Amino acid sequence: MDVSYLRTAPTMAFPHGRLLAVRGGRLNVLAPDGWDAVDGRVEHALPLTRKEAEDWCEREGRPLTLLDEVPVP
Numbered sequence: 001m002d003v004s005y006l007r008t009a010p011t012m013a014f015p016h017g018r019l020l021a022v023r024g025g026r027l028n029v030l031a032p033d034g035w036d037a038v039d040g041r042v043e044h045a046l047p048l049t050r051k052e053a054e055d056w057c058e059r060e061g062r063p064l065t066l067l068d069e070v071p072v073p
Helices: 050-060 064-068
Strands: 003-007 019-023 026-031 034-038 046-048
Touching: 003 050, 019 050, 046 050, 050 064
Parallel strands: none
Antiparallel strands: 003 019, 003 046, 019 026, 026 034
16 A cells, blocks of 8 residues: 655744655654654645655654554554
8 A cells, every 4th residue: 555755844843844744544743752643634744755744754753663663553
């Protein structure tokens, strides 16, 4: 099942935005302890390529393996 990555707008708490992933129609946000499913829609998030999501992880010091661990709904 394919995964789409997105990034929220930067905020004071998250200067590089937050990493989001959609898999099987389910929205997930990358939290300190892994992926958390969230309800709702994403209106102002920017779509990211896999490479851009990897760059985000590297910049935030997060392991790239997290991109392969987006839960299946």
